[in-house]
Amino acid sequence: MAISNMTHNPGDERLERVPDFGRAPSGSDEEMRLANIWRSEPGWRGWLSTVDHKTIGLRYLVTAFVFLLIGGIEALIIRAQLALPDQTLLAPEQYNQLFTMHGITMIFLYALPILSGFSNYLWPLLLGSRDMAFPRLNALSYWIFLFAGIFMYMSFPLGLAPNAGWFNYVPISGPIYNTGPNIDVFALGMVLLGISTTAGSVNFVVTLFRMRAPGMTINKVPILVWGTLAASVANLVTIPAVSLAFFLLWMDRQLGTQFFDVANGGKPLLWQHLFWIFGHPWVYAIVLPAMGIVSDALPTFCRRPLVGYAAVALATMATMLIGFVVWMHHMFATGLPTVSLSLFGAASMAISIPSAVAVFAWIATIWVGRPVFKTPFLFFAGFVILFVIGGLSGVMVAAISLNWQLNETYFVVAHLHYVLLGINVFPVIGGIYYWFPKFTGRMMNEKLGKWNFWVMFIGFNMGFFPMHIAGLLGMPRRIYTYSSRMGWDSVNLITSIGSFILAIGILIFLINVIISLKRGEKANSNPWDAATLEWSMSSPPPPYNFAVIPAVASRHPLWEDRLEEGIRRSNLAEGYLLMKGHETLGTSPIDAKPLVIFKMPGDSYTPFFVGLFVSLLFLGLLLHWWSFTGLMAVASCITLIIWMWPQKTLKQRTESGTTYPFQGDSK
Amino acid sequence: MNSFDHHFLPVGSVGKLSAGWWGVLALIVTEGALFGYLLFVYFYLAAQTDEHWPPEGLPSLIVPTINTVILLVSSAFVWASERCIRLRQIRWSIGIMTLAIIFGICFVMIQLMEWGNKIYGLTSNLYGSLYFTITGFHLCHVIVGIVVLMLLLIWLSLGYFDDKRHAAVTIGGVYWHFVDAVWLFVFTTLYLSPYL
Numbered sequence: 071m072a073i074s075n076m077t078h079n080p081g082d083e084r085l086e087r088v089p090d091f092g093r094a095p096s097g098s099d100e101e102m103r104l105a106n107i108w109r110s111e112p113g114w115r116g117w118l119s120t121v122d123h124k125t126i127g128l129r130y131l132v133t134a135f136v137f138l139l140i141g142g143i144e145a146l147i148i149r150a151q152l153a154l155p156d157q158t159l160l161a162p163e164q165y166n167q168l169f170t171m172h173g174i175t176m177i178f179l180y181a182l183p184i185l186s187g188f189s190n191y192l193w194p195l196l197l198g199s200r201d202m203a204f205p206r207l208n209a210l211s212y213w214i215f216l217f218a219g220i221f222m223y224m225s226f227p228l229g230l231a232p233n234a235g236w237f238n239y240v241p242i243s244g245p246i247y248n249t250g251p252n253i254d255v256f257a258l259g260m261v262l263l264g265i266s267t268t269a270g271s272v273n274f275v276v277t278l279f280r281m282r283a284p285g286m287t288i289n290k291v292p293i294l295v296w297g298t299l300a301a302s303v304a305n306l307v308t309i310p311a312v313s314l315a316f317f318l319l320w321m322d323r324q325l326g327t328q329f330f331d332v333a334n335g336g337k338p339l340l341w342q343h344l345f346w347i348f349g350h351p352w353v354y355a356i357v358l359p360a361m362g363i364v365s366d367a368l369p370t371f372c373r374r375p376l377v378g379y380a381a382v383a384l385a386t387m388a389t390m391l392i393g394f395v396v397w398m399h400h401m402f403a404t405g406l407p408t409v410s411l412s413l414f415g416a417a418s419m420a421i422s423i424p425s426a427v428a429v430f431a432w433i434a435t436i437w438v439g440r441p442v443f444k445t446p447f448l449f450f451a452g453f454v455i456l457f458v459i460g461g462l463s464g465v466m467v468a469a470i471s472l473n474w475q476l477n478e479t480y481f482v483v484a485h486l487h488y489v490l491l492g493i494n495v496f497p498v499i500g501g502i503y504y505w506f507p508k509f510t511g512r513m514m515n516e517k518l519g520k521w522n523f524w525v526m527f528i529g530f531n532m533g534f535f536p537m538h539i540a541g542l543l544g545m546p547r548r549i550y551t552y553s554s555r556m557g558w559d560s561v562n563l564i565t566s567i568g569s570f571i572l573a574i575g576i577l578i579f580l581i582n583v584i585i586s587l588k589r590g591e592k593a594n595s596n597p598w599d600a601a602t603l604e605w606s607m608s609s610p611p612p613p614y615n616f617a618v619i620p621a622v623a624s625r626h627p628l629w630e631d632r633l634e635e636g637i638r639r640s641n642l643a644e645g646y647l648l649m650k651g652h653e654t655l656g657t658s659p660i661d662a663k664p665l666v667i668f669k670m671p672g673d674s675y676t677p678f679f680v681g682l683f684v685s686l687l688f689l690g691l692l693l694h695w696w697s698f699t700g701l702m703a704v705a706s707c708i709t710l711i712i713w714m715w716p717q718k719t720l721k722q723r724t725e726s727g728t729t730y731p732f733q734g735d736s737k
Numbered sequence: 738m739n740s741f742d743h744h745f746l747p748v749g750s751v752g753k754l755s756a757g758w759w760g761v762l763a764l765i766v767t768e769g770a771l772f773g774y775l776l777f778v779y780f781y782l783a784a785q786t787d788e789h790w791p792p793e794g795l796p797s798l799i800v801p802t803i804n805t806v807i808l809l810v811s812s813a814f815v816w817a818s819e820r821c822i823r824l825r826q827i828r829w830s831i832g833i834m835t836l837a838i839i840f841g842i843c844f845v846m847i848q849l850m851e852w853g854n855k856i857y858g859l860t861s862n863l864y865g866s867l868y869f870t871i872t873g874f875h876l877c878h879v880i881v882g883i884v885v886l887m888l889l890l891i892w893l894s895l896g897y898f899d900d901k902r903h904a905a906v907t908i909g910g911v912y913w914h915f916v917d918a919v920w921l922f923v924f925t926t927l928y929l930s931p932y933l
Contacts, residue, residue, distance in 0.1 A: 085901055086747045203756040272763040276756055306763060310771035318778070318870070327859060327866035329778065335786050335863040340778060347774075656754065668756065669749040711888060716897050716905055721749020723892075724899040 084725050089655075089667060090647040094617035096608070101617050104649050108200070108613040110673055119673040121205035122613060126212050127191025128509060131502075133216055134184035138495075139576075140223075141175035144168050146573055149533075153566035155554035165550035166233040167252075171226060173236030174256065178263060179219045181356035181494050182301070186211075186270050188501055189298040189359060191509070193274070195604035196292050198283025198622055200615045200654035201670050203276040206677045206713065207269050213681030214266035221685060222259035225251055232256035235548065237349060237400075238319075240330040240341045245323040251692065254323060257316040258688045264313040265684065271302035271309075279659040283603070285640070286622040286662045289383075292602055293376065296383045297362030300390035301355035307394070312348035315341055324694075339404060346397035354393040357489065358386055360497040361428060364450045367504045368432060370600040371447035372439025375626055375633070378431040385424035385431075392421045402470055403477045411470050418468035425461055429454060444598075445519030449500025452527050456492025460485060463538065478548075481541025487534045499526070499579060506583075507597045511609045512590030518582040526575030533568025536561040601626035606642050618645035619655045622662075651719060669720045676713040680706055755904040758911075765915045768878070772919050775871050776926050782863060791864050791931055793856055801928050804847045805920065808879075811840035812917040815886065815910045818893075822903045827893065834890045837913075841883045848876055868927060875916075875923050882916045885909045 094100035110116035110125070120126070148168055151160045160168065190208060194201055202208050225231050233252050234243035243253045278299050282291065319341070321327040328334040330341055369376045376382060398406060398414035432454050441447060463485040467473050476482060499522070506514045540561040545552065552558055596605040605628060607615065620642040624630055627640035646655055652670035657663060683706040690699030716722035750757060783790060814837035821830035852872070857865040889909045892898060898906060 084748065086745045088743050088745055091743070204760060207760075268767055272760055272767070275763050276759040280756055280759060306767040307770050310767055311774045314771060314774050314778070321866075321870070325860065327870065328863045329782070329866055331863075335782065335788055337782060337785060340781055343781070344774065344778070656756070664744065664746060666751060666754045667746050667748045707884070714888070714905075716892055721751075721902060722904060723897040724902045 082725065084721070087667070089664075090649075091645070092618070092647050093644050094647060094649075095643070096617070100647060100649060101612075104614045104617060105612060107649060107652060110613070116673065118678050119675045121201075121209045121671065121673055121677070123190050123194055123202045123205065123208055124611065124613075126208050127187050127189075129212055130183050130187030130190055130215070132187075133212075133219070134180050134187055137175050137179040137219060138184070141172050141180060142573060142576060144172040144175065146569060148172065149566040149569040151550065152552075152562050154563065155552055155556075155559055157551055160550060162550045163233065164229075166235075166548075167226070167229070167231040169548060170232045170235050170256075171223075174222060174232060176490070177236055177352075177356070178260070179215075179222070181490065182267065182352075183215055184498050185298070185301070185356065185359040185494075186215075188363060188498075188505070189274060189294065190270075192294065192505070192604060193277055193298070194281065194615055195508075195607070195611060196295060196602055197277070197281055198286060198603050198616060198620050199277070199281040200619075200648075201281075201652075202273050203281055204273045206671055206674050207273050209674075209677035210681050211266045211269035211273065213678050214262060214269070214684065217681060217685035218259050218263035218266060221262060221688065222255060225255045230255075237345055238316075238341075239345075240319065240322075240338045241332065243319065244330055248323075254320060254692055257320040257323070258692050260316045261313045261320075262685060262688045264309045267305050268309050271305040274298050274302040275306070280656050281654065281668075282657050282662045283616075283620050283622045284646075284655065284657055284662055284664050286657075288660050288662075289380070290622060290625045292362070292625070293365035293379070293382055293386065294359060294362035296386045297358035297360070297365075300358045300386050304351040304355050304390050304393065308348040308351045311344045312352075315344035315348075318344075320691075339401070342401050342404065343397070346400045349400065350397040351390070351393045353489070354390055357493040358389065360494045360501075362386070363497045363501040363504075364432060364453055365428070366602065367446060367501060367600075368450045369435055369439070370504075370598050371442045371444055371450070372435050373442065374435065374439040375601070375629070376431060377434040377438065378427070379625060381427050382431045385427040388424040389421060392417055392424070396421060399468060399473070402473045415468055415470045415473075419465060422461060422465050422468075425457075429457060429461070444503075445514070445516060445523060446500045446504040446598075448520065448523040448527075449496050449503065452523065453492060453496040453500065456488055456496060456530070459535075460488030460492045463488060476541055478546055479541035480537045480545045480547055483547050484534050484537035484541060487537070491530060491534070496526075502583075504598070505604075506586065506590075507593030508604055508609050508611065510587060510590070511593055512586055513593050513597060514586040514590060515582050518578060518585070522575055522578040522582060525578060526572055529568050529571030529573070529575050531568070533565050533572050536564045536568070540565070596628065601629040603627055603642075616645075618643070618647055620645050671717075671720060674713070676709055679709045680713065683709060750902070750904040752904055752907055755908070757904055757908045761908045761912055765912070768915065769919070772874070772922065775874060776922060779867050779871060779926055782867065786863065788863060791868070792862060795931055796928050798928055800847060800851055801924060804844055804851070805924050807840050807847070808844045808917045808920055811837045811844065812914050814840065815913050819903070819906050819910050822893075822898055822906060823900050825900050827896070827899070831890065831893050834886065834893060838883060838886050838890060841879060841886060841913075845876065845879055845883070848872065848879075871923060871927065875920060878916045878919070882913045885912060 094104065110120045110122055147160070148165070151157050151165060190202065230250050230252050232238070232255060234248060238253065238256060241247055278291070278295060318327070318329045322330050328336045330336045330338055332338060365376055365382055396414055396418045398410055399418040402411055436451065463481070467476055467482060467485060503514050503519055506512070540558055543558055543561070545556070545558045593609045595608050603620065603622070620627070621640060623638035623640045624635060626633060627642065630639050648654060648667060652672055654668050654670055655664055656666040656668045658665050683702050687699055687702035687706060690696070690702055718725070747754060752758065814833050818830045818833040818837060821833060852869070855868070859865055859869040886909065889906055892905060
């Protein structure tokens with residue numbers, strides 16, 4: 071980019087310099103200095119103000135996992151109600167709230183945040199950087215996620231939780247049929263969560279294009295990075311649709327606008343369009359990074375690089391692109407014109423092609439590799455099987471005639487659970503087994519891990535496969551009970567038993583985490599003998615990540631010697647030192663040439679307070695405390711101004727005394 | 738090794754090399770999408786309505802057109818102000834930025850007047866809901882933009898920026914240009930499209 075502009079005036083070291091080059095082995099003076107610069111303050115201060123991407127990543131993981139457990143418990147209560155016909159464990163309204171909160175929790179509060187956790191923790195380590203592009207924004211995005219999650223659960227204990235399903239169709243969610251605060255909590259909570267997701271997505275996109283180690287050209291980044299990039303781009307383009315939809319709905323409900331009001335010319339289908347324009351890309355946003363986890367971690371256990379890297383990377387982006395034009399397949403039964411149905415049906419079938427590319431790449435990797443049957447491998451291989459089943463039922467419901475038959479039945483429920491649990495939960499659990507040593511410095515127990523996998527895998531298939539049959543037998547989704555004359559008794563009983571077995575599998579996982587945290591075998595820097603950069607540093611990584619910014623020459627920096635691809639070798643021991651404050655390297659977007667030395671912000675309280683004030687602002691809207699809302703808006707603005715105030719340490723301001731140092735040097 | 742060219746590298750937040758520049762571009766993408774969806778909502782509902790559209794008949798174009806010009810002039814001032822920093826004319830830069838803010842505030846005042854002249858409100862009919870929501874979203878963005886410009890003015894006056902370091906002006910400036918460019922789409926949709 072601007073390399074040609076870098077005419078240098080050997081004058082001000084503070085404005086431009088040749089970065090020092092050298093080594094900083096563990097224990098050296100340089101390394102100690104770095105550790106000092108990047109350390110967070112101990113105690114509650116550091117806890118509230120930290121912007122370390124590793125801490126934020128772990129917080130995302132833990133918080134999202136707690137939501138998984140909450141959503142799981144809701145599912146178990148639902149399954150207990152449905153285990154036998156004519157049960158009265160739950161009243162219809164309670165059932166509505168439970169299945170709605172189950173969907174909201176799993177789709178919005180677990181599925182993407184858990185992947186953001188992995189990506190936040192891993193990206194800088196995978197890319198060879200010391201931090202994300204916007205560390206404070208990263209902290210903000212976590213805090214708002216946390217507050218939005220609490221916000222959406224606020225009315226649950228009062229028995230007033232959202233109750234119109236997670237896609238919340240009008241008119242059932244409109245002001246006439248839903249008079250309580252139930253839907254308002256959901257609507258405002260979703261707008262709030264949208265802020266968090268958008269902030270996170272901006273951060274990922276900019277980080278990928280600016281923060282890679284020199285030499286890591288765009289065709290060398292790990293697939294997890296491609297997956298999260300695709301998800302983030304999709305989020306940037308489609309989150310506004312859902313935030314707008316929920317905001318308009320809230321205005322309809324609370325201010326009396328008429329967007330969805332049929333009596334006055336509003337259109338309920340407008341809601342479905344806006345929701346699914348977002349909703350379908352979101353489905354890919356919550357699976358593509360998880361598929362990336364598998365594409366990066368599975369090869370480690372096959373002892374060879376991924377087969378067809380370029381094909382998988384392109385397939386990831388292609389899935390996302392086609393994913394923008396399939397939303398109407400959620401609306402096949404709404405009376406849309408046949409032309410739209412045909413086009414969207416065709417696109418929905420076409421999207422199975424890039425998915426199949428990825429599947430064949432994984433199968434080929436296992437086929438030509440030498441698989442090592444450790445726990446993560448089992449989860450990843452299991453994922454491939456579940457992906458194929460979920461994908462096949464997906465192609466089935468993409469066919470319009472079959473879709474009309476299966477619409478709103480348990481077949482759809484089976485399909486979406488195969489897709490979402492199969493492609494999200496299994497890679498996530500496998501990913502935690504895989505990176506646990508990096509996160510904590512300890513290995514997870516292998517024996518419990520195997521039990522964990524098999525119990526989960528059997529429970530999952532026993533729980534969800536019969537749902538296909540229930541759907542084919544005509545059982546509609548979202549009914550709170552059924553009569554035994556319908557012939558759905560045995561499938562439902564099997565499903566319920568399976569769901570509890572699946573839950574036991576998750577319980578084994580939790581026990582394994584707790585035991586391994588305390589007594590797990592100590593892990594060295596690269597316990598799986600893996601190929602990517604995150605395994606080149608100690609476990610857990612030091613606060614500065616990389617003592618020297620490495621130079622990367624291939625996709626497998628740690629396997630270069632044995633693969634003997636090409637002659638260039640990555641250099642991890644020697645590189646740019648960059649230790650005059652929080653510094654890391656900014657590189658060019660495509661070919662990763664060094665362009666600039668970034669000054670990164672240190673720990674700061676502003677993200678926490680911005681998050682808090684913005685969340686309270688939404689609380690004010692919910693409760694119609696208008697002056698409180700205004701006050702919180704002002705408080706957020708002031709905090710943001712403090713945040714944005716140009717700082718000398720970040721070189722956002724001119725240096726005093728150097729206002730006009732280079733007369734005659736203008737461009 | 739090629740990757741370790743020993744160049745001079747700029748340090749810190751430098752113009753379009755800064756992370757903030759890329760961040761604001763991403764923000765513009767997502768905000769642009771938001772306005773895209775707002776206009777989608779308008780056209781989706783307008784295409785299916787049985788109501789008189791717009792309710793007051795074809796909108797008068799004089800005031801909105803003048804207002805559009807005011808906003809565009811303000812954008813030009815922000816561009817000129819940044820240019821002056823690069824040419825090390827900080828005083829000029831401060832003066833021009835002040836003008837940009839004044840023009841921005843004029844836009845807001847005229848827009849509020851325009852609101853006052855409408856015979857319908859946010860809740861009186863579907864068109865009113867659309868009109869006030871879309872222009873309201875835009876007006877909020879203008880107000881945020883004016884606050885940003887005011888901050889830039891304060892920082893300029895405090896002598897924070899020179900020709901070497903003024904990324905904040907580049908970043909804040911492009912946001913203002915975006916807000917103005919979006920107005921052209923809103924204007925075309927709400928004021929010009931009914932004439933088609």
